[in-house]
Amino acid sequence: MELTDRQKLILTLIIHEHIRTAQPVGSRTIVEQYDLSMSSATVRNEMAALTEYGLLRQPHTSAGRVPTEEGYRFFVGNLVQKSGLPTTTRRTIAHQFYQSRQDVEQWLRLAASVLANQSQAASLVTAPHSEKTIFKHLELIATRGRQVLMVLVLMGGEIRQQFISLAEPVSQEQLSAIAAEISTLCVRCDADQMARIRPQLDALGEDILNVLLAEMALTEESATGEIYLDGMTNVLSEPEFAESEEARQALHVLEERSLLENLLASTVMNTDVGGIQVLIGGEGTWNELRQCSMVLSRYGDPNTLTGSVGVLGPIRMPYDRTISTVRFVANVLSDLVSETLAV
Amino acid sequence: MELTDRQKLILTLIIHEHIRTAQPVGSRTIVEQYDLSMSSATVRNEMAALTEYGLLRQPHTSAGRVPTEEGYRFFVGNLVQKSGLPTTTRRTIAHQFYQSRQDVEQWLRLAASVLANQSQAASLVTAPHSEKTIFKHLELIATRGRQVLMVLVLMGGEIRQQFISLAEPVSQEQLSAIAAEISTLCVRCDADQMARIRPQLDALGEDILNVLLAEMALTEESATGEIYLDGMTNVLSEPEFAESEEARQALHVLEERSLLENLLASTVMNTDVGGIQVLIGGEGTWNELRQCSMVLSRYGDPNTLTGSVGVLGPIRMPYDRTISTVRFVANVLSDLVSETLAV
DNA sequence: TTTTAGCACTCTCAATCTGAGAGTGCTAAA
DNA sequence: TTTAGCACTCTCAGATTGAGAGTGCTAAAA
Numbered sequence: 233m234e235l236t237d238r239q240k241l242i243l244t245l246i247i248h249e250h251i252r253t254a255q256p257v258g259s260r261t262i263v264e265q266y267d268l269s270m271s272s273a274t275v276r277n278e279m280a281a282l283t284e285y286g287l288l289r290q291p292h293t294s295a296g297r298v299p300t301e302e303g304y305r306f307f308v309g310n311l312v313q314k315s316g317l318p319t320t321t322r323r324t325i326a327h328q329f330y331q332s333r334q335d336v337e338q339w340l341r342l343a344a345s346v347l348a349n350q351s352q353a354a355s356l357v358t359a360p361h362s363e364k365t366i367f368k369h370l371e372l373i374a375t376r377g378r379q380v381l382m383v384l385v386l387m388g389g390e391i392r393q394q395f396i397s398l399a400e401p402v403s404q405e406q407l408s409a410i411a412a413e414i415s416t417l418c419v420r421c422d423a424d425q426m427a428r429i430r431p432q433l434d435a436l437g438e439d440i441l442n443v444l445l446a447e448m449a450l451t452e453e454s455a456t457g458e459i460y461l462d463g464m465t466n467v468l469s470e471p472e473f474a475e476s477e478e479a480r481q482a483l484h485v486l487e488e489r490s491l492l493e494n495l496l497a498s499t500v501m502n503t504d505v506g507g508i509q510v511l512i513g514g515e516g517t518w519n520e521l522r523q524c525s526m527v528l529s530r531y532g533d534p535n536t537l538t539g540s541v542g543v544l545g546p547i548r549m550p551y552d553r554t555i556s557t558v559r560f561v562a563n564v565l566s567d568l569v570s571e572t573l574a575v
Numbered sequence: 576m577e578l579t580d581r582q583k584l585i586l587t588l589i590i591h592e593h594i595r596t597a598q599p600v601g602s603r604t605i606v607e608q609y610d611l612s613m614s615s616a617t618v619r620n621e622m623a624a625l626t627e628y629g630l631l632r633q634p635h636t637s638a639g640r641v642p643t644e645e646g647y648r649f650f651v652g653n654l655v656q657k658s659g660l661p662t663t664t665r666r667t668i669a670h671q672f673y674q675s676r677q678d679v680e681q682w683l684r685l686a687a688s689v690l691a692n693q694s695q696a697a698s699l700v701t702a703p704h705s706e707k708t709i710f711k712h713l714e715l716i717a718t719r720g721r722q723v724l725m726v727l728v729l730m731g732g733e734i735r736q737q738f739i740s741l742a743e744p745v746s747q748e749q750l751s752a753i754a755a756e757i758s759t760l761c762v763r764c765d766a767d768q769m770a771r772i773r774p775q776l777d778a779l780g781e782d783i784l785n786v787l788l789a790e791m792a793l794t795e796e797s798a799t800g801e802i803y804l805d806g807m808t809n810v811l812s813e814p815e816f817a818e819s820e821e822a823r824q825a826l827h828v829l830e831e832r833s834l835l836e837n838l839l840a841s842t843v844m845n846t847d848v849g850g851i852q853v854l855i856g857g858e859g860t861w862n863e864l865r866q867c868s869m870v871l872s873r874y875g876d877p878n879t880l881t882g883s884v885g886v887l888g889p890i891r892m893p894y895d896r897t898i899s900t901v902r903f904v905a906n907v908l909s910d911l912v913s914e915t916l917a918v
Numbered sequence: 919t920t921t922t923a924g925c926a927c928t929c930t931c932a933a934t935c936t937g938a939g940a941g942t943g944c945t946a947a948a
Numbered sequence: 949t950t951t952a953g954c955a956c957t958c959t960c961a962g963a964t965t966g967a968g969a970g971t972g973c974t975a976a977a978a
Contacts, residue, residue, distance in 0.1 A: 258970055271922050276971070294929045294970045333793075334738040373712055373728060379915045381732055385716060389724055393734060395677040395915050450676075464807060465830050468823035476819040480811035487808050572722045572738050601941055614951050619942070637941045637958045 235285075242278050243287055244311050247299050251548050254471045256296035301513040301547065304525070308510050308551050317556045321350070329564055336360075336389055339568055340460045343541060343561050348463025350557045353545030354486060358496065359457030360537040360569055362388050365448045367418045367426060372396075372407040372440065380407060382440070384447055387420070388537045389573045392451060396443050402436065410437050414444070423448045455497040457539055461486055472523060472546045482524045486544060491520070500528040500540045505566065508555055513547050523547065527554045531562040532569045541565065578628075585621050586630055587654050590642050594891050597814045599639035644856040644890065647868070651853050651894050660899045664693070672907055679703075679732055682911055683803045686884060686904050691806025693900045696888030697829060701839065702800030703880040703912055705731050708791045710761045710769060715739075715750035715783065723750060725783070727790055730763065731880040732916045735794060739786050745779065753780050757787070766791045798840040800882055804829055815866060815889045825867045829887060834863070843871040843883045848909065851898055856890050866890065870897045874905040875912045884908065 235243070245266050249257045259272040259279060268275070279297050282288045287303035290296075299307070317325075325346055332338050340357045347355035366387035373381040378398045385391055414437070417429045423445055430438060464483055473479035485491055495518060503509050509528045514521035525547045532538035541562050543554055578586070588609050592600045602615040602622060611618070622640050625631045630646035633639075642650070660668075668689050675681050683700045690698035709730035716724040721744050727735045757780070760772045766788055773781060807826055816822035828834055838861060846852050852871045857864035868890045875881035884905050886897055 256970090260970080272970095273922050273924095273972095274920085277921085280972080290971085292929055293972095294927085294968095296970065334740070335736060336738075337736070369714065369716055371712065371714055371726075371728070375732070375915060381728070383714075383726065383728065383734065385714070385724075385726065389718065389736070391726065391734065391736060393678060393680070393732070395679075397677070462830070465823045465827045468819040468826070473819050476811040476816050476822050479819050479822070480808045483811070484808045487805070572718060599941090603941080615941095616943095616951050616953095617949090620950090623943080633942085635958055636943095637939095637956085639941065 235282075239278050239282060240311060242275060243282055243299075243303065243307065246279075246288065246297055247303065247307050250299055251550055254548060256291055256298050258296035261296065304512050304547060304551070308512070308555075312552045312555065315552060315556060317553075317560050322560060325350075325560065326564065329568070336573070339565065340458075340539075341462075343565055344460045344462035347541065347543055347557060347561055348466060351543045351545060351549075351554045352463075352466050352469070353543045353549065353554070354461065354463045354467045354483065355541075355543050356462075356486060356492070357460045357541045357565075358539045359390070359460070360388060360532050360539040360573060361390065361454075361457035362386075362537050363452075364422055365390075365452045367421050367423075367448070370411045370415050370418075370444065372411040374402070374404045374407055377401060382443060382447075384444060386448075386451065390451065390457065392447050394443065394447055396440065398436070398439070406436075410440060413437070414441065423452070455493050455501065459489060459492065467524075467545065470546045470548075472548065478523050481520050481522075482544065485518070485520045496528070496540050500530050500542070503528070503530050505530045505532060505534045505538060506559075506562065508559055510551065510555070525549050525551075527551070527558045529558050529562040531565040533566075537569055537573055539565070539569075578625075582621050582625060583654060585618060586625055586642075586646065586650065589622075589625075589631065589640055590646065590650050593642055594893050597891060599634055599641050601639035604639065647855050647890060647894070651855070651898075655895045655898065658895060658899060660896075660903050665903060668693075668903065669907065672911070677915075679916070682908065683801075683882075684805075686908055687803045687805035690884065690886055690900060690904055691809060694886045694888060694892075694897045695806075695809050695812070696886045696892065696897070697804065697806045697810045697826065698884075698886050699805075699829060699835070700803045700884045700908075701882045702733070702803075703731060703875050703882040703908075703916060704733065704797075704800035705729075705880050706795075707765055708733075708795045710764050710766075710791070713754045713758050713761075713787065715754040717745070717747045717750055720744060725786060725790075727787060729791075729794065733794065733800065735790050737786065737790055739783065741779070741782070749779075753783060756780070757784065766795070798836050798844065802832060802835065810867075810888065813889045813891075815891065821866050824863050824865075825887065828861070828863045839871070839883050843873050843885070846871070846873050848873045848875060848877045848881060849902075849905065851902055853894065853898070868892050868894075870894070870901045872901050872905040874908040876909075880912055880916055882908070882912075 245262045246257045249262055249265060259275040262268065263272050263275055279288060283290065283297065287300060287306055288297040289300045291298060328342060328346065329339065332342050340359055344355045344357040368387045369385040371383040375381050378401050380396045380398055381393060382396050383391065383393050418426045427445060430441060433441060464486065467473055467482060468479050499509055499511065507529065511521065511526040513525065524544055526542055526544050528540060528542035530538050530540055541558060543558055588605045589600045592605055592608060602618040605611065606615050606618055622631060626633065626640065629643055630649055631640040632643045634641060671685060671689065672682065675685050683702055687698045687700040711730050712728040714726040716726065718724050721741045723739045723741055725737050725739050761769045770788060773784060776784060807829065810816055810825060811822050842852055842854065850872065854864065854869040856868060867887055869885055869887050871883060871885035873881050873883055884901060886901055
């Protein structure tokens with residue numbers, strides 16, 4: 233399938249017009265709308281060809297054309313020009329990060345918010361997460377009776393906390409001593425290396441080490457860090473989701489963490505950092521996403537800490553702009569990670 | 576307005592039937608459905624009276640009756656019997672908490688999930704938060720160059736983290752020393768008391784103290800802890816939200832944190848721990864909630880740590896069951912807080 | 919060979935009309 | 949005080965219609 237330049241032009245115009253109006257696009261409309269120097273009949277002939285190729289489709293005999301998923305895919309793959317975001321927009325976004333609090337959580341929240349607002353769709357951001365969890369620091373804090381709060385800091389700034397119920401009460405001094413001991417023994421160790429210090433610990437220390445290792449294993453198991461969502465309600469404004477049943481399916485993917493983690497694990501996680509992945513209409517695999525598209529990217533430091541950012545919206549999505557936005561936000565986050573978190 | 580027992584019965588039946596079917600309820604329907612020993616004409620007379628009182632309303636002349644918001648309010652205030660959850664349900668829920676990880680975040684997430692599933696509505700849970708922030712422990716961790724990760728543990732297990740950019744690089748040993756010094760000097764201090772140790776610190780220590788105090792002030796300012804949401808998509812299944820525009824308004828309240836915090840601050844936060852607050856149709860105050868109701872409660876330890884739990888659903892909500900569920904979950908969380916977090 | 923004007927044809931959509939059905943309020947009798 | 953009976957009202961689903969939009973095809977023009 234080799235398209236002529238004119239066919240590419242017409243496909244592009246139809247997609248633009250359809251994104252703008254959410255309506256089927258007729259031959260006359262685009263001739264008038266875009267001042268084409270050809271007649272509507274010519275356009276009709278080209279449209280017939282594009283329909284033949286499976287890039288357009290007619291909802292019914294006497295309606296205009298609508299891009300098929302294949303049509304969008306061709307558009308994203310071949311016709312989208314990598315425009316980049318307007319400078320003013322970049323400035324606005326950068327400024328927001330600049331004056332936000334110096335706190336990973338805030339950054340991620342902000343990233344989600346920026347994505348949602350810029351793309352008027354639902355957005356998701358996962359916290360930076362490393363495939364291999366490396367110990368950095370342990371803190372034990374006596375709370376009530378035999379309850380101890382364990383705070384575990386991992387390389388890359390991930391913090392995990394958990395309660396431990398001890399067999400008998402232990403003083404804060406004693407706890408601090410153990411925490412300090414484990415902390416110095418294990419700096420920059422992974423779970424396997426840490427397991428080897430067991431002989432050097434007393435009974436209490438061993439109990440704590442066990443919980444610690446379990447927690448690290450759990451962290452390592454999960455494919456992504458914490459997930460931040462925003463702009464779910466934006467999706468509800470789109471005409472294709474006027475029937476809320478359609479919207480329910482789409483948003484369910486974001487709400488059901490396990491589903492979302494699977495999705496991310498098998499898509500973005502295979503992409504290079506900085507690369508963009510576009511899923512159109514679920515790509516035949518993700519049934520819940522039949523009505524929507526996602527634009528995803530990976531940010532961070534390829535070998536150590538990475539996370540995902542992305543946007544979920546209707547298939548009829550302004551891909552060029554959305555892709556630019558996702559790419560830009562991913563870059564901003566990459567910079568922040570390498571400035572503050574990198575090992 | 577004093578209702579006869581028969582009027583109360585009929586109001587109750589109409590509400591039950593309407594909750595079940597989401598349709599206006601006719602006089603014949605409830606006579607047949609509930610085997611009433613009176614004729615439909617009698618019921619009609621009573622319905623006319625209840626309509627007069629403003630507890631019922633007719634969508635149009637020849638339709639059945641629908642409860643008004645006032646009707647629901649009367650029902651919730653006077654007719655709901657405090658049934659409590661079935662024992663098996665209680666067991667199931669308790670079991671889920673029992674076998675979850677020992678981690679506040681997990682508990683809260685689970686609480687939100689349980690609420691959402693049990694009530695088939697959207698749920699929200701805020702992390703326990705105290706009006707007065709009390710220092711417990713400080714940790715400083717060197718990351719990259721002049722960047723330092725500050726981890727602040729507050730009484731009650733709240734953890735705040737933030738990056739600090741120092742003027743010049745400082746070794747981990749030095750950082751640990753300062754952290755230990757501040758930690759021992761300030762245990763159980765509030766921000767005011769902490770400010771007084773400033774003279775005992777060197778320049779670096781002062782810088783850190785400043786960030787620390789700013790962070791504590793910020794925490795104290797915010798009315799609630801972290802917010803966990805779940806079941807947003809449940810709301811989309813309800814027939815009153817079939818038009819997604821209606822749903823958008825409702826869910827927007829949950830998504831827009833500042834809105835939600837305001838709402839919580841001016842409702843549940845004035846309730847006693849263990850008390851239940853029911854907002855029906857926005858109560859004239861909350862415009863965005865005109866189409867929905869919320870059932871809210873407060874959990875925790877009244878004098879120190881409290882958080883909110885609640886459910887958002889359509890006005891046509893099974894209040895008795897929802898109230899029981901919210902109350903039960905609030906109690907479970909209160910127990911967990913007092914067992915592990917209380918001061 | 920390619921493009922275009924012209925035209926018959928198809929299909930949707932909004933507007934209008936219709937009758938069935940559900941539910942009411944009123945009245946008069948039980 | 950309750951109830952049977954009945955006229956009346958209003959909605960809702962289905963059928964019908966005409967206008968409008970858009971197409972595909974054909975034959976003429978470039």
